[in-house]
Amino acid sequence: MNIKVLGRVLMPLMLLGASAGCSNFEPWVKPYERDRLADPIMALDTDPVSSSYIQHVYEAREGARGGEGAAGGGCGCN
C-alpha cells in the first residue's frame, strides 16, 4: 500500500529530474546572486554532529520520527 503511494510520488519526480537536463531553464536567482545563501549562517545544517544528536534526543523522548531531513542548504552552486 505505502510502496504504491510512494511510487506515485516518486515517478513524477524522477521524470522531472530526467527532463531537467534537457531544458534551457533560466534560473530566477543567478549564480552571482547567491552570495547570501552561501554564507555559512544560511546552511540548513550547520553542524551535522550536533543536529543528529539532538534529533536522537527527541526521538527518544517523543513518539514521532523522520521527515526532518537536515543536510544541505547553502548556495546550491557548483
Place this chain on the structure above:
Amino acid sequence: MRYRRDIVVSFMALLGLGVSAQAGVLPEDRADVLYHLYDGGGVEIDGPSILVRKQVGKSTSFVGNYYVDMVSSASIDVITTASPYSEERKQWSLGMDYLRGNTTMRVNYTSSVESDFDAKTYGFSVSQDMFGDLTTLTLSYAKGDDIVGRSDDPAFERDNDRQHYGVGITQILTRNLIATLNFETITDEGFLNNPYRSVRYADQGSALGYSYEPELYPNTRTSNAVGLRAKYYLPYRAALEGEYRFFTDTWDIEAHTAAITYTHPWREFVFTGKYRYHDQTGAHFYRDVFPREQATNFRGRDKELSPLTSHTFKIGASYEFINDVDGWGFIKRGTANVSYSFLTVDYHDFSDLSVGALLGQEPLYALDADVIQIFFSFWY
C-alpha cells in the same frame, strides 16, 4: 535497549542520508569532536561523538562517525517496576559520497551495539541538482536489521526489520530565502515493544489498586512524516529559520512539531536561539491503566506513546578561533561550540506512580531535562 530503540534514524542525516542533502558539490572536509550530556527524569546519558569527513580525489568523499551513549537510569519506568541500571551503547558509521556532474550518490552503513540490542542500517541516496541549481531533488532508501535481546535471558532473541523511504526537495526561492520539503515513510516489522516494560491494570486485590503485566505491541508500524523548513537571510547578516513537521502512523499517533531559530553572528562569534514545540496524540493501544488483566489484544504504557506536549528552549554560541586568513598548518578553520537546551515534557495521560498514591489519585507525570553539547569543529 532499555534506554531507547529508535536510535539509528536520527544518525542517517549525519552521513548525508537526510532526504534534502545537497547535490552538485561534495561536503566540506571537516572533523568534529563532541561531548553530549542529557540529564533529566532520573536519566543521565553522556558520551562522545567523533566525526571525520575527507574528500579523496575529485569526486569521492568518505565520512566516519563514532558515537557512545553511557546511560545511568533511574527513570520513572525503572523505579516503579524495576531496578536502576547502567549500560553503554556504541555506534559507528561509515559513508561515501560520489559526485558525478550534478548528481551525488551516497551509501552508508551504521552499526549500533548494546548488551541487549543490536541494530544495523544500510542506506543509499541520490541527489540531483536541477533548474540552474535552484532545485535539489533527493531520493533515499535505508534498510535496518535489529536484534532485540534481554539482559536477564540469553536465550531471548527477536528480530525487527526497518525500511526507510525518503523524498526531499530543496529549493532556492529568492536570493535571501531557501526552503526544503521532505517526506519520509518508515516501516517496522517484528518485535517492537520493550521486553522489560510493563503495563498496569486495575486490581482490587492489590494494596494500591493495580498490578502489572508485560506490554504487548503490534508487530508492524508504518509512519509518514512531512517536514517543511525555510531559512531567510535578514538584511543585517543574520538568519531566521522556521520549520514544521506533521507526523502520523498506523498506531494512531498524530504529531505536530514546529520550531523557530534565530542565528546572529557577531565578530568571531555566532549566537543561536531556538524554540521548539511538539504535540502528539497517544497510540491506540496505550493506556495509563487497563481496566483488567489482558483487557486488549495490544497494550502499552510507554510514556513516549502517550499524548504529550513538549517545549525546548535552546541557546548556543560558536567561537571561531582559527579563521580562513590565518590557518593552523593544514587546518583552515576551527570553531569551539557550546549549546544548552532545556526540554520540558508534559504527559497528558501518564501518571506518576513513584508517589505511591492509590489508583485514580496519582498526579500526572512531567519531565524536565538539561541537554548540553560541547564540541570543536575543524575544516581542512
